[in-house]
């Protein structure tokens with residue numbers, strides 16, 4: 001079967017909306033329900049955060065959602081069960097974003113196998129170095145048809161951007177500025193210049209811009225400069241409101257596009 | 258090249274490396290490519306050595322502890338890092354790193370701290386150089402190490418509470434890393450121990466290696482040999498231990514003893530005995546031994562001593578332990594407290610709670626009469642007086658009920 005992430009990027013090359021949320025938050029069994037509502041609301045791609053005790057690159061919002069998910073009893077086995085349940089109902093690509101230690105302890109091959117079996121199309125592991133992926137894991141990822149995404153930032157050198165482009169099999173994650181997740185400011189001139197610099201590089205991989213994308217305006221700016229945008233913390237904050245889960249999900253996406 | 262030192266790719270055997278998100282890459286890469294060149298420049302070494310001598314007060318004495326020796330039946334020497342300016346070994350590293358930060362053109366310093374000793378040592382060198390200083394400290398540690406919080410503030414540093422996770426050293430480190438991600442250009446992160454991504458463990462060990470460099474000639478003066486039979490040090494992240502071992506790692510006759518904090522007991526569920534309870538994984542950008550669940554979630558450690566309350570150890574120590582070069586002991590809260598009192602009463606020295614863990618294992622080891630043992634007295638105990646007073650009161654209460 002063709003990888004759903006590959007199909008998505010074959011079919012669509014602009015205004016791709018990727019929404020991130022933390023599995024097991026607000027309630028343990030909300031994972032599959034949120035995936036269903038996001039799919040109903042028409043998002044293109046879902047990035048499921050695997051809650052971690054020490055999420056080094058994440059701001060307060062994702063730290064909080066992660067620790068709530070862990071308190072709720074989230075585990076990797078539970079997550080794969082939930083993904084399987086969701087996968088029976090939705091056909092959009094699903095990717096997981098987690099930290100290297102989680103996969104290392106679970107066993108990388110076992111993790112990839114469970115990805116394939118439950119219907120996960122790709123992974124983002126921000127603290128896995130490119131060199132180690134290439135040396136130890138690239139073949140395994142290919143074997144299990146799981147796509148990999150690497151991050152670049154405004155400080156990433158041209159050589160490394162080319163390396164990330166060559167090694168990424170899903171898309172390139174353009175971190176919008178030097179920061180942890182969760183900021184909510186407007187796009188600055190220097191960010192705009194960075195977006196244009198990368199766009200002019202003629203990379204083979206599709207580019208999605210994330211970190212700090214929090215409303216319609218920042219979403220549109222990101223889309224105008226790449227293939228699409230990733231929204232995380234702002235969506236998680238919306239999930240923490242008072243309404244029904246369905247209204248919170250659909251209300252938030254409705255305000256973005 | 259020693260098999261116990263870092264290799265070209267940043268590993269100690271299978272431990273070490275730099276498992277960091279891309280946001281940290283340019284700073285770490287720059288540091289990695291420049292640290293050796295910068296710290297071995299003549300001008301750097303001149304300044305570093307002058308500050309160690311005139312500002313820190315080095316060399317720190319190697320003191321023959323007569324009454325302690327009598328009690329344990331060996332020749333016990335104490336390496337008096339407690340006599341350094343600011344009261345611990347931590348300043349050896351912060352002097353080195355502030356000189357490095359200046360050469361890297363950084364205008365703002367961040368640090369994490371557990372016991373507050375590293376925070377104080379960082380605040381001190383920042384005051385000395387007129388550089389802005391922000392110290393992250395777990396909320397729980399802020400409460401249990403109040404004197405050091407006051408000292409940092411006196412020195413002009415801003416102490417920011419780490420409110421996430423267990424609110425101790427691990428979380429203060431997370432917060433410092435997040436700050437660095439947000440401020441990559443003007444900021445240098447002064448890590449306080451031999452932990453974190455390569456090149457930090459090696460860099461910090463080099464700055465602390467002055468401890469064993471002095472031990473060699475000092476022991477020669479005392480005993481006519483540079484080589485002790487044992488070197489004993491407590492291990493939180495492991496910087497005082499790394500400095501005390503550094504110039505002895507390739508001397509097989511010198512036995513290396515690392516002491517971890519057992520908290521309320523190794524099997525009590527409230528412990529920080531990382532090498533016993535831990536397994537290989539990634540913490541703060543380094544592959545090392547750490548306390549974690551099956552799912553790779555980092556376990557919150559416990560020790561009465563804020564400086565040892567850390568769920569990992571430096572990658573070099575993981576390698577020394579796994580390869581059998583170092584032997585690990587542990588000491589409980591109670592044993593450490595008893596050792597504090599013993600050192601006070603036998604030698605007139607009040608050690609830090611962290612340091613006391615090292616002394617607590619003397620009782621568990623078997624010595625021959627002529628064995629030379631060096632205990633690294635990593636810091637002084639002024640910061641822990643509140644804890645000690647409570648212990649004393651409890652002790653005298655127990656004595657009264659005994660009568």
Ligand SMILES: Cc1ncc(COP(=O)(O)O)c(C=O)c1O
Nearest residue numbers: 374450493494495496497564636
């Ligand atoms: C006096 C003293 N000894 C030891 C330690 C533990 O750190 P390390 O293992 O890096 O020497 C600390 C940490 O705060 C300390 O203050």
